[in-house]
Amino acid sequence: MTKIIYVEHNGTQHEIDVKVGLSVMEGAVKNSVPGIDADCGGACACATCHVYVDDAWVEKTGKPDELEASMLEFAENVEPTSRLSCQIKVTDALEGLTVKMPASQH
Amino acid sequence: MTDGAVGARVVIVGAGHAGGSAAAFLRQYGFAGAITLIGEEPIAPYQRPPLSKAWLKGEADADALMLKPESYYSEHNVDLRLSAVAVAIDRAARTVTLGDGGTVAYDHLILATGARARRLPIPGATLGNMLELRNAADAERVKAILGPGKRLAIVGGGYIGLEVAASARALGAEAVIIEREARVLARVACQPLSAFFQDYHSARGVTFELDAGVEAFEGETNVTGVRLSDGRVLPCDAALVGVGAVPNDEMARAAGLACDGGIVVDLAARTSDPAIFAIGDVTRRPLPLYDRMHRLESVPNALEQAKQAACAITGKAAPAPEVPWFWSDQFDLKLQIAGLPFDVEEIVIRGNPADAKFAVFHLKAGVIVAVEAVNAPPEFMMGKNLIGSRKPVSIDKLRNPTVSMKEVAA
Numbered sequence: 227m228t229k230i231i232y233v234e235h236n237g238t239q240h241e242i243d244v245k246v247g248l249s250v251m252e253g254a255v256k257n258s259v260p261g262i263d264a265d266c267g268g269a270c271a272c273a274t275c276h277v278y279v280d281d282a283w284v285e286k287t288g289k290p291d292e293l294e295a296s297m298l299e300f301a302e303n304v305e306p307t308s309r310l311s312c313q314i315k316v317t318d319a320l321e322g323l324t325v326k327m328p329a330s331q332h
Numbered sequence: 333m334t335d336g337a338v339g340a341r342v343v344i345v346g347a348g349h350a351g352g353s354a355a356a357f358l359r360q361y362g363f364a365g366a367i368t369l370i371g372e373e374p375i376a377p378y379q380r381p382p383l384s385k386a387w388l389k390g391e392a393d394a395d396a397l398m399l400k401p402e403s404y405y406s407e408h409n410v411d412l413r414l415s416a417v418a419v420a421i422d423r424a425a426r427t428v429t430l431g432d433g434g435t436v437a438y439d440h441l442i443l444a445t446g447a448r449a450r451r452l453p454i455p456g457a458t459l460g461n462m463l464e465l466r467n468a469a470d471a472e473r474v475k476a477i478l479g480p481g482k483r484l485a486i487v488g489g490g491y492i493g494l495e496v497a498a499s500a501r502a503l504g505a506e507a508v509i510i511e512r513e514a515r516v517l518a519r520v521a522c523q524p525l526s527a528f529f530q531d532y533h534s535a536r537g538v539t540f541e542l543d544a545g546v547e548a549f550e551g552e553t554n555v556t557g558v559r560l561s562d563g564r565v566l567p568c569d570a571a572l573v574g575v576g577a578v579p580n581d582e583m584a585r586a587a588g589l590a591c592d593g594g595i596v597v598d599l600a601a602r603t604s605d606p607a608i609f610a611i612g613d614v615t616r617r618p619l620p621l622y623d624r625m626h627r628l629e630s631v632p633n634a635l636e637q638a639k640q641a642a643c644a645i646t647g648k649a650a651p652a653p654e655v656p657w658f659w660s661d662q663f664d665l666k667l668q669i670a671g672l673p674f675d676v677e678e679i680v681i682r683g684n685p686a687d688a689k690f691a692v693f694h695l696k697a698g699v700i701v702a703v704e705a706v707n708a709p710p711e712f713m714m715g716k717n718l719i720g721s722r723k724p725v726s727i728d729k730l731r732n733p734t735v736s737m738k739e740v741a742a
Contacts, residue, residue: 256400257401258356258400258404265631266632269659269661271659272659297709299709300709300713301713332652
């Protein structure tokens with residue numbers, strides 16, 4: 227289990243223990259964290275699990291691959307630390323990872 | 333009675349993606365009454381799209397398929413009744429009768445009964461190793477059979493057939509697709525896309541029998557071959573039939589709800605009985621963008637209608653209508669489709685199919701009504717926006733891949 231901190235757009239925090247190997251998106255959906263819709267269930271096909279990775283964690287979560295980057299390019303309210311949370315696999319190294327949600331996924 | 337009040341009872345028939353999501357949205361939107369979720373399968377709601385893709389190839393486990401962890405239902409006070417079948421609706425008494433004779437009372441009923449695989453009424457259809465792929469148990473059977481040296485015959489060249497063929501090849505099995513039309517995806521995609529997918533699959537060892545009728549499945553106990561109308565028999569170890577789906581609207585029809593090849597609903601997912609909603613594959617729903625009624629088989633549609641019903645029941649404003657969209661993964665291809673190609677006057681291909689990176693735009697009166705994008709997320713994402721906005725585009729810019737999609741949409 228790795229602790230992931232999800233912060234809703236309104237500031238509400240959710241500290242969730244997520245099984246290693248799941249994605250950051252799956253950790254949110256399975257625990258009913260509001261603000262991550264994940265319509266496609268993790269196929270990198272919809273860009274509705276958009277999050278902002280906390281600056282301190284950007285290096286550890288890595289950069290989006292080409293497909294994810296081009297999905298993000300057309301998502302709403304994109305910032306330099308934007309990621310699709312379905313593409314971030316939870317590992318032990320991400321203990322304490324903090325991600326923030328945009329105002330809306332659509 | 334006040335919608336959403338404590339004491340209101342919502343009964344959801346069907347614990348698939350639509351039904352399971354409706355229960356979760358009701359709680360997310362603050363519904364405090366009783367929720368009963370009735371499902372025929374022995375397992376809690378799960379995602380179906382991976383069954384023919386990641387799950388079949390062993391890249392996702394059963395846990396990863398679940399919509400919510402098992403504990404969700406007790407923690408959120410959802411009475412999840414598995415292996416339970418609803419057999420009738422008494423609209424006057426507002427009850428649902430279950431297969432064991434018991435009844436469940438409702439103030440609001442949500443029908444999420446889905447669709448079942450269409451079967452072929454031909455000899456041999458009930459032999460062993462005859463497969464279909466709608467649910468987890470089906471996928472388990474398919475997975476158990478596929479492997480090196482096995483030969484799978486797939487009747488039907490639609491998305492399910494192509495996805496299973498790709499997964500079968502990944503597992504080292506042979507796959508032949510038998511299609512009665514002259515091209516694969518004939519009902520759901522344009523000719524250039526059909527040609528592209530057929531070529532791509534052929535190059536990876538999938539074989540095709542097009543314009544081919546199926547007369548019978550042969551074998552003693554298990555299927556051993558598929559007999560075509562030209563007399564040839566294609567040997568196989570298993571045969572999968574993927575020739576479309578039939579909405580499970582019989583119970584709704586018997587209860588007198590308006591049905592027309594699916595339960596007819598409005599944009600709040602309400603049926604002809606204001607106390608009853610219907611969501612997901614089983615519905616015939618309005619498509620405001622296309623000014624017609626249609627049945628959609630897709631997860632985004634199930635989620636959209638689950639939100640519509642949950643909003644109506646909790647008194648929230650209806651969500652904004654969405655552009656229908658679909659996706660499919662085959663080999664290393666990502667296909668993303670937005671919109672539906674109704675009354676198309678012009679087709680524009682952007683990019684080159686030979687690069688396995690292109691998009692086909694369908695236009696009517698200068699407006700994009702659908703896009704099929706292969707490994708082309710910008711075309712899909714921006715195309716989806718343009719379909720929703722109905723903004724006319726320059727065909728010359730659209731056709732030119734050196735002009736960015738942002739500029740096309742500007």
